[in-house]
Amino acid sequence: MRLSVIDEEVGWQRLDRRMLLVHPVKEIGRFIVPLIVFVVFGRSSSDGGLWGLAALGFPVVLGLLRYVTTTYRISDGRIELRHGLLNKQVLSTPLDRVRTVDLTASPIHRLLGLVTVRIGTGSSSSKGDERLILDGLTQTAAEQLRGTLLHVSSSADPEADSGAGAEARARVVLRLDPSWVRFAPLTTSGLVIAGAALGFVTQAMHTFAVSPHVNTDELARAGLALLIVGGVLSVLVVLCVLAVAGYVVTNFGFVLSHTKSDGSWHLRRGLFTTRETSLDDARVSGVTIGEPIGLRLARGGRLSAIVTGLGKKQAGSSLLVPPAPRTEVDRVAVEVLHFSAPVFGELRRHGPRAVRRRWTRALVPAAAVAAVCVFLTFAVSGWFTLGAPLALVVGVALALDRTRGLGHALVDGHLVARSGSLDRRREALAAPSIIGWNLRATWFQRRAGLTDLTATTAGGRQRVRVLDIPHDDGVALARTAQPGLLDQFLL
Amino acid sequence: MELRQPSERVSPRARLMWFCTDAVRAAVLMAFLVMTSGPWDWWTIPAWVLVLLGTVLLAFAVLVPQWRYLVHRWEVTDTAVYTQTGWWARERRIAPMSRVQTVDHREGAISRLFGLATVRVTTASSAGALTIEGLDRARALAIVDNLTRMADSVPGDAT
Numbered sequence: 001m002r003l004s005v006i007d008e009e010v011g012w013q014r015l016d017r018r019m020l021l022v023h024p025v026k027e028i029g030r031f032i033v034p035l036i037v038f039v040v041f042g043r044s045s046s047d048g049g050l051w052g053l054a055a056l057g058f059p060v061v062l063g064l065l066r067y068v069t070t071t072y073r074i075s076d077g078r079i080e081l082r083h084g085l086l087n088k089q090v091l092s093t094p095l096d097r098v099r100t101v102d103l104t105a106s107p108i109h110r111l112l113g114l115v116t117v118r119i120g121t122g123s124s125s126s127k128g129d130e131r132l133i134l135d136g137l138t139q140t141a142a143e144q145l146r147g148t149l150l151h152v153s154s155s156a157d158p159e160a161d162s163g164a165g166a167e168a169r170a171r172v173v174l175r176l177d178p179s180w181v182r183f184a185p186l187t188t189s190g191l192v193i194a195g196a197a198l199g200f201v202t203q204a205m206h207t208f209a210v211s212p213h214v215n216t217d218e219l220a221r222a223g224l225a226l227l228i229v230g231g232v233l234s235v236l237v238v239l240c241v242l243a244v245a246g247y248v249v250t251n252f253g254f255v256l257s258h259t260k261s262d263g264s265w266h267l268r269r270g271l272f273t274t275r276e277t278s279l280d281d282a283r284v285s286g287v288t289i290g291e292p293i294g295l296r297l298a299r300g301g302r303l304s305a306i307v308t309g310l311g312k313k314q315a316g317s318s319l320l321v322p323p324a325p326r327t328e329v330d331r332v333a334v335e336v337l338h339f340s341a342p343v344f345g346e347l348r349r350h351g352p353r354a355v356r357r358r359w360t361r362a363l364v365p366a367a368a369v370a371a372v373c374v375f376l377t378f379a380v381s382g383w384f385t386l387g388a389p390l391a392l393v394v395g396v397a398l399a400l401d402r403t404r405g406l407g408h409a410l411v412d413g414h415l416v417a418r419s420g421s422l423d424r425r426r427e428a429l430a431a432p433s434i435i436g437w438n439l440r441a442t443w444f445q446r447r448a449g450l451t452d453l454t455a456t457t458a459g460g461r462q463r464v465r466v467l468d469i470p471h472d473d474g475v476a477l478a479r480t481a482q483p484g485l486l487d488q489f490l491l
Numbered sequence: 492m493e494l495r496q497p498s499e500r501v502s503p504r505a506r507l508m509w510f511c512t513d514a515v516r517a518a519v520l521m522a523f524l525v526m527t528s529g530p531w532d533w534w535t536i537p538a539w540v541l542v543l544l545g546t547v548l549l550a551f552a553v554l555v556p557q558w559r560y561l562v563h564r565w566e567v568t569d570t571a572v573y574t575q576t577g578w579w580a581r582e583r584r585i586a587p588m589s590r591v592q593t594v595d596h597r598e599g600a601i602s603r604l605f606g607l608a609t610v611r612v613t614t615a616s617s618a619g620a621l622t623i624e625g626l627d628r629a630r631a632l633a634i635v636d637n638l639t640r641m642a643d644s645v646p647g648d649a650t
Contacts, residue, residue: 435586435587435590435615435619436585436587436619437585438584438618439494440582441580441581442581443580454618457616458615458616462619463616471493475492475494479492482587485570485587486494488568488570489494489571489573489585490493490494491495
């Protein structure tokens with residue numbers, strides 16, 4: 001009875017009917033462990049077949065209910081989604097709060113011609129069930145919806161038609177070059193994938209009580225040195241292969257384009273699960289140029305947008321350029337910001353006291369490691385002697401590189417900050433998007449007259465930090481970036 | 492060019508509250524160490540280490556709240572909220588009134604014993620929340636009222 005009431009209200013729409021095929025499969029996936037338990041235990045009892053059927057039926061019914069109870073509508077300038085059988089929930093957001101629209105399609109969705117629509121709003125709510133997700137619309141319906149949503153929020157040209165028409169006028173800014181896959185092994189993603197894989201394999205081996213059989217005599221004959229070299233090499237090869245595979249799976253067919261008519265950026269990528277993200281121009285408040293050491297040495301980098309309303313968790317949605325040559329990264333960054341100075345401009349240095357701090361912070365831990373190595377040389381083995389100079393060399397290199405990287409600027413209305421060595425970033429944030437300032441200084445920093453100035457913002461990593469800026473410069477910088485705010489608190 | 496400190500201090504009772512939290516935490520840690528260092532012979536902590544650690548933790552619990560009290564300050568003006576917190580690392584946070592999203596009033600179990608409350612002002616950035624700890628309860632409620640009214644009167648969506 002209740003359901004018919006819902007249907008009679010104006011404008012409420014169901015998701016696509018084909019989701020009836022997707023939901024049960026997904027629910028079975030979620031209930032896979034209890035299902036197996038049911039089937040295994042069911043076999044021992046006499047009416048096991050019945051139990052098994054009931055166990056299989058439960059997720060299917062749940063999936064059907066999910067479809068029946070989920071409805072959405074656009075009315076009175078709001079998009080509303082309601083779902084839930086027992087805990088009824090209505091999510092509602094004004095259309096002008098919509099920042100991003102994300103269309104993803106898992107392989108099963110693609111098979112049926114469906115996409116999942118994720119609507120990013122300004123709220124920083126991290127709870128999954130409080131985000132607007134329409135799971136299951138046809139490709140065309142989703143594109144139309146996206147057109148509607150972004151139109152209203154950008155209010156650029158209400159007469160221009162949405163959907164396929166707008167798509168046609170898109171100007172392609174970046175298309176993935178297959179040769180860029182060479183940058184994949186230089187990122188840390190290979191390590192992450194390898195770590196996950198290793199964890200999974202050892203877990204599985206543990207579960208099934210498999211222990212690798214090792215013949216120690218043979219090992220000794222093969223020569224320990226050869227074995228170590230071989231081991232290291234094969235680990236490296238595996239890491240490279242995994243990194244390349246990961247790069248291809250996520251970035252296959254990467255296209256970044258800009259549509260003038262509705263004023264938004266579109267990016268599309270993915271091998272198995274395809275993903276299309278649309279970012280409203282007005283919500284792109286800055287960029288982050290990531291140049292971790294591996295990429296930097298190969299003259300590469302990556303670029304992500306700082307999008308108001310997209311938090312850290314959805315960082316994948318705002319990646320504008322995957323690991324690629326630095327020239328491409330810079331070109332796209334300039335296109336996004338409309339200015340070149342924040343990308344190429346010289347940065348202001350932080351002075352000798354900040355440099356000294358880089359040196360102490362790099363050398364003190366290095367010296368500690370070296371001391372431990374010296375101790376171990378006498379206590380355990382002579383091999384540790386090598387560790388001491390190595391630690392010091394690494395420390396010096398880090399200090400030099402971090403010193404070289406440190407800098408800030410305020411040009412063309414953007415706050416630009418760069419710092420770090422292993423994970424160096426150059427961030428440019430439009431001054432109007434700064435929504436607060438944090439000035440943090442430890443006792444050491446206060447003594448040196450330095451401070452960490454943080455501009456907070458509602459997108460990306462939620463902040464841009466200017467590390468160890470001379471205190472007076474920091475206050476002056478914040479004052480210039482946001483006139484009027486700090487004046488009342490000056491001495 | 493130098494920022495001045497925010498004008499208002501937190502309640503003097505906050506020192507006692509911080510002392511109690513630190514002391515309880517230290518007591519729990521010491522109790523754990525004393526109890527675990529007995530039964531197994533491969534894990535014994537010499538008595539002098541325990542005494543030294545206990546003394547350091549006690550000194551910490553006595554001195555740090557005093558230091559905190561000197562640092563923790565706050566100020567609300569027509570256009571901004573300004574706080575200063577910390578002791579070893581001092582952090583000043585400034586948020587324009589137009590960017591304030593929520594104003595929370597919190598009373599934890601320990602702070603309620605002392606009639607104290609915490610006011611938390613959030614902005615759209617998760618890195619930008621301002622927290623004023625150890626306020627007198629009545630004062631905290633007044634601040635929340637005042638801030639909510641002021642933040643509401645500014646138009647815009649606070650991003």
